[in-house]
Amino acid sequence: MSSWRFLVSRRWILFFLAVIVLAYGTWWLGEWQFGRLDDRRDNNAIIEANESDDPVPVGDVLAAGRSVSKGDEYTVIEATGTYDVDDSLIVRYRTRDGAPGVDVVVPLVTADGTAVVVDRGWIETDDPRFDPVADAPSPPSGEVTITGWVRADGEGDSTYVSDGGMRAISSEAIGEALDREVYGGFVELLSEDPAPTDSLEPAEKPDLGEGPHFFYGLQWWFFGVLAMGGFGYLAYDERKNGPRGQRPRAGGAAPAEPAE
The missing domain is CATH 2.40.50 (OB fold (Dihydrolipoamide Acetyltransferase, E2P))
Structure with a gap:
């Protein structure tokens, strides 16, 4: 097996930073969705308390x-x-x-x-x-x-x-x-x-559902975990088998080095 020294190369450092940004973004979006879920639950509690008084x-x-x-x-x-x-x-x-x-x-x-x-x-x-x-x-x-x-x-x-x-x-x-x-x-x-002779259709009751926010939040977090897991897999694969462009072809020799 090769060492992990390739991780300090420019290519892998940039890759790692991109994954960190992506993971942070998906974490933030997940938190935002769960925050919206909390707001929805708070609003529903207010509505349920008020509409029955x-x-x-x-x-x-x-x-x-x-x-x-x-x-x-x-x-x-x-x-x-x-x-x-x-x-x-x-x-x-x-x-x-x-x-x-x-x-x-x-x-x-x-x-x-x-x-x-x-x-x-x-x-x-x-x-x-x-x-x-x-x-x-x-x-x-x-x-x-x-x-x-x-x-x-x-x-x-x-x-x-x-x-x-x-x-x-x-x-x-x-x-x-x-x-x-x-x-x-x-x-x-x-x-x-007094009641009118003819009535209009009354206002629709408020929607007290929680919406899709919980599953959206989990989905964003899953994307973040997937990104970090993908980085780990690709790093392990390169350590084990070497850079993809320099691996031996199946049934053949390794790719020739480019002429200087």
Whole structure:
């Protein structure tokens, strides 16, 4: 057997450094996936605790100009007011089971004039000119008491309100578009009292699965172990049999040395 001295050659040192970088990268990516798994579990615990509690007054959770905290997501609130149907909006490009549709958003104006942004639910449609006032089931008229899940505002360009709609809900953007004071965040409707004549499809229950993060984390770590194991195997093979380009061919002599 040959010695291990070939490992201090430039080629093997660079190879070793590349493997170290690769192994560190896969370790970091694995840790990142497990961190996302921990976040998902924490969020699920908050949702499970909040969604099963009794409703609390909207003012105990939401306030005008204040963002929804992570711990308040999916808290069940109760609010009383009057729907301003003329200010109805739609959330575009919402699909369910492959069917196109929109969510219908209507502000519920409370006694002090502050409005709760209420996502009343989903309706199937592929009409680009869908009118939430004329085409969607009407909410109860007069004073109504609602319960619903608290949700945090969306972010980015998708929240921009134009032509009566947007792609994601932001109370701030809606308040500016409608020129009215609104509570921060929005509410996904659970119930209305009195009940409407016709209802929209209610909000889908939150996904409490853990996702693929655990297996992705293991996969990244496996790649790192594979890289280090591959380095060890190739080093052992070269120590035992010599450099691949200088090994005897099967049934023949060793490769000729290049002419000087």
